[in-house]
């Protein structure tokens with residue numbers, strides 16, 4: 001049966017860390033820190049990771065920053081909570097969450113914005129990021145694959161094995177207008193159990209990197225595209241929040257980076 005929607009972040013949340021075990025979160029955090037140092041006005045202390053997933057970036061960043069995470073998926077947050085004792089993790093939608101306070105940095109990584117349905121939703125999301133940032137604070141967004149780089153017909157296989165399970169994930173790519181469609185087929189084998197098969201179709205919004213930067217600018221940022229970004233090669237869109245004031249309580253000053 002083909003299921004639609006981000007099954008990966010619900011039923012398959014237990015597989016997320018295994019599937020991405022080889023992802024270089026430490027290297028990504030080094031790049032993020034450098035971009036924040038280069039971009040922010042003043043020091044950065046408080047870091048909000050939106051669509052934080054199982055908390056892999058926050059696990060590293062918490063050593064130097066006062067961190068908070070937001071994610072839509074209860075299941076992903078359950079894994080994040082197990083990993084990040086005493087870290088504030090809030091269930092919320094990136095378009096609408098309201099923490100009632102401002103941060104020095106807001107990140108939204110590993111193409112989580114690709115789950116939005118339209119440029120209008122992107123604009124709404126970035127306006128929300130602006131509300132959660134002090135003037136001079138930094139937003140860093142990792143886009144979904146740029147439409148110019150999308151390869152319909154591409155087939156990708158990942159095999160991941162650890163003590164708990166072996167996962168083979170085969171993905172086939174299609175395109176329908178400005179939507180990417182990836183059909184993921186998972187074969188999951190755990191010791192003492194029959195192997196099981198699960199599949200899902202993941203639909204993404206294809207928007208050029210430069211257009212994402214433009215939408216960020218319209219939300220009150222000075223924005224630029226940084227390439228290649230992380231090893232995914234998707235680039236990063238980096239913005240400094242402009243303007244003064246803001247209706248929220250200013251960022252606290254706790255640990256410094």
Ligand SMILES: C[S@@+](CC[C@H](N)C(=O)[O-])C[C@H]1O[C@@H](n2cnc3c(N)ncnc32)[C@H](O)[C@@H]1O
Nearest residue numbers: 009051052053071072073076093094110112115
């Ligand atoms: C590919 S994972 C990335 C997780 C994490 N940032 C990482 O780098 O490992 C995408 C995450 O986006 C979350 N997500 C999807 N739509 C969301 C939304 N509208 N608001 C908040 N989180 C969302 C999912 O629950 C999932 O945890």
